[in-house]
Amino acid sequence: MLLSPARRPAAHRPRARIAAAKGRRKSTAPGISTGHRVTIIENNVRQRAEEPAPITRRTLHDEIVTRVRDMIIEGRLAPGTRIHEGQLGQALGVSRTPLREALKFLASEGLIDLVPSRGAVVRRFTEKDVRDMLEVLAALEALAGRLACIHATDEEIAELRALHEAMIAQYAARNRLEYFKLNQRIHSAFALMSRNAVLVATHDNIQARLKRIRFLGNETPEKWQSSIAEHEEMVAALERRDADALADVLARHMHNAWERIRSVI
Amino acid sequence: MLLSPARRPAAHRPRARIAAAKGRRKSTAPGISTGHRVTIIENNVRQRAEEPAPITRRTLHDEIVTRVRDMIIEGRLAPGTRIHEGQLGQALGVSRTPLREALKFLASEGLIDLVPSRGAVVRRFTEKDVRDMLEVLAALEALAGRLACIHATDEEIAELRALHEAMIAQYAARNRLEYFKLNQRIHSAFALMSRNAVLVATHDNIQARLKRIRFLGNETPEKWQSSIAEHEEMVAALERRDADALADVLARHMHNAWERIRSVI
DNA sequence: TTCAAGAATGCTGCATACAGAATTTCGCAT
DNA sequence: ATGCGAAATTCTGTATGCAGCATTCTTGAA
Structure with missing residues (x-):
């Protein structure tokens, strides 16, 4: 069945x-x-924050x-x-x-x-559930961003930039699924660069719950546009290692995410 | 056995x-x-944020x-x-x-x-695990504090104050276990007053993992003292509904918690 | 005496069996 | 037709059985 x-x-x-x-x-x-493989970011975390047995x-x-x-x-x-x-x-x-x-x-x-x-x-999520999750996710990503500014290697930041460019390419191609996957991956990358395993796990958990809803929310490419602008800010802030700016834009990004997806609840 | x-x-x-x-x-x-029952805070949340079937x-x-x-x-x-x-x-x-x-x-x-x-x-927690957990917990409590300043009722705040006074009484009596229980309960109360069920669940989960370690860390009443001063600040900030001050002291409290417990890892 | 290979034991992983609660169906009365 | 109640069915909750992996014990050789 x-x-x-x-x-x-x-x-x-x-x-x-x-x-x-x-x-x-x-x-x-x-x-x-x-298709695009993140190796450096993921490997660094596996090596430093998780168990050694792969x-x-x-x-x-x-x-x-x-x-x-x-x-x-x-x-x-x-x-x-x-x-x-x-x-x-x-x-x-x-x-x-x-x-x-x-x-x-x-x-x-x-x-x-x-x-x-x-x-x-x-489980069926109510509107309030979704808002609650985004609220917590915003706080977690803000923390992740601050920590990433401290702990991320230049290599990792370069790779994040590459992911971002790849995402823009998918946007240009109006390839919704791949765009979305890269988008999620970028957010996970911030968590990973925090070098905080608990943060990664908690973030992943909440992100997973929201995954479907956020995917549905990204219906029209117009909605992607503003998201992309914020992503650009995020990457730039990390490149400058400007923790305050990064935390700020991440929080803003989550807030706007709610506006983008509220229609599909 | x-x-x-x-x-x-x-x-x-x-x-x-x-x-x-x-x-x-x-x-x-x-x-x-x-012995001391928190009814208002817990009931309010059950009523508004969780399932209706008790x-x-x-x-x-x-x-x-x-x-x-x-x-x-x-x-x-x-x-x-x-x-x-x-x-x-x-x-x-x-x-x-x-x-x-x-x-x-x-x-x-x-x-x-x-x-x-x-x-x-x-599971055995490493020193880094504990620091990671406290780091996330700090961010969660800071968020909870901000939200509590918005959503808490005057009744709830009064009850939190009562909890705080009760905790001080246990401190005066050098009653470590009861002191500790009230302490945890106060932290949970902040989460509950946020009116964010996801935040409550996430906070409870991490707090539970840390519970034993934090209990062991509270070995001497001298260590409780500084903690109590911070708690006093927290309650006062909430009474003023001063979100920034509350978030700040909560974050500081978590940071100091690490200093208090690091010896027992 | 030490080490290694194999036997033996113990424990986990999964399947299945069975009891009881929930739900549905069906008969009956209104 | 419709509402009610009891039987029947379906599904969950728990116990138990069996197979294979891990670990320990044993024994024989270097």
């Missing part, structure tokens, strides 16, 4: 199941990767978390949708146990609500 | 199990409640989340401890399934790490 035709749960062959799920993922979920062996519930999260963000699971453990499990080709574990995780992230003995519901 | 003498898992009687767990909770875990029917995994979270915060599960699903499950009198679900939730909250096929480990 949701992903692929329901399949018989071939009894108890766990490893094969994982492989199947992984294989299918590539074909159905396009992922968030963009050997990511994914478990099933882990895989399911990203799958379902993507489904919600991409709108394939609409807000208000009741998540049916049996059906979704069948659609994903997994049993209910890891799926339920994944749902608990997503509930903690705030993407779904867990109603006792009635299951999980994709 | 951990909570109560291991008991036979009397086969499959779920509801009785819940009742047993609830009953036992009261007797073993003292909870975080303080009929909390707790499921088992939900109960386990709070139990295990408390165990970590109270230090009965020390950082670095490997969480043994079988043992902990027996100690809590529940099967592994809801326990595992609870662990996924706590992992998302950042209190434990999940290592594939090796289970859960109570």
Whole structure:
């Protein structure tokens, strides 16, 4: 019903199941990767702020978390949708146990609500919720900007500039999806350059919740224009390492973001 | 081993199990409640920012989340401890399934790490982790303070003042635990008065991670003294509804908090 | 005595089974 | 037709079983 035709749960062959799920993922979920690779910024943070083991062996519930999260963000699971453990499990080709574990995780992230003995519901954000999130995000990005002015390397700043130029190119081409991805990436880059892992995690969490709404809000290229001007200011401020100016424009950018997306709530 | 003498898992009687767990909770875990009740502040927020249904029917995994979270915060599960699903499950009198679900939730909250096929480990915070958390918390509280100046009712402010006075009384009595609880409660109150549910949730999450460390940091009453002076400033600023002053003192308070606790990391 | 390879044990990851709550359906009376 | 109530169905919540990975223990050789 949701992903692929329901399949018989071939009894108890766990490893094969994982492989199947992984294989299918590539074909159905396009992922968030963009052609333009940010290596310096991301690597610097991984190296300095996170754990040293990059050997990511994914478990099933882990895989399911990203799958379902993507489904919600991409709108394939609409807000208000009741998540049916049996059906979704069948659609994903997994049993209910890891799926339920994944749902608990997503509930903690705030993407779904867990109603006792009635299951999980994709969370619907009210207008106030969105404003609240943007308000917090503004404060977090302002902090990130200040820290980035202190900690970012010249290399990273150059790469951010490159990302910005790439985004402008996508704007010129009216390529909405790629424009949006680069836009989000730039915001994440500020968080990463702060060298504060907690800030990165918190920022990512809230940004993820807003992702779909912000994407929908960027409907017309006219709306992108003002956003781009602010981005230009942001990059310039970082290049000057002017923390106050950067924090100011980031906060302003978030405020304007609300104006841009309020119509789609 | 951990909570109560291991008991036979009397086969499959779920509801009785819940009742047993609830009953036992009261007797073993003292909870975080303080004699002094904050009603106005908390009710106002519940009423305006959260869901309208206060009929909390707790499921088992939900109960386990709070139990295990408390165990970590109270230090009965020390950082670095490997969480043994079988043992902990027996100690809590529940099967592994809801326990595992609870662990996924706590992992998302950042209190434990999940290592594939090796289970859960109570997260150990480095010095940098703590500084990062305080840095973010400072930004969040500064925002909360600004918003509180706008949204708080006079009633709420009066109640905050009462909380503050109560905290001073506990200080005078050298009652460390009660002092600490009121202290945390005051910080939460600022978040609540912001009328921003996302801010409240984010703040609570980070505050919970820091709780144990901050408690340990408050070892000597001398350390409390400076903290109290800042609190006095905070309350006064809110009474004047002076957002800039409040944001400033909150940020300063967080900075000093680091000085107070850095020795116990 | 030390080290290494293999056996044994223990634990996690996932699937499935079962009980009870929620919801729907259906019969019946109004 | 419509509203009500009970049976039936569906789904969630929890327990348990099984397979494979990790770790520890054991044993044999250098």
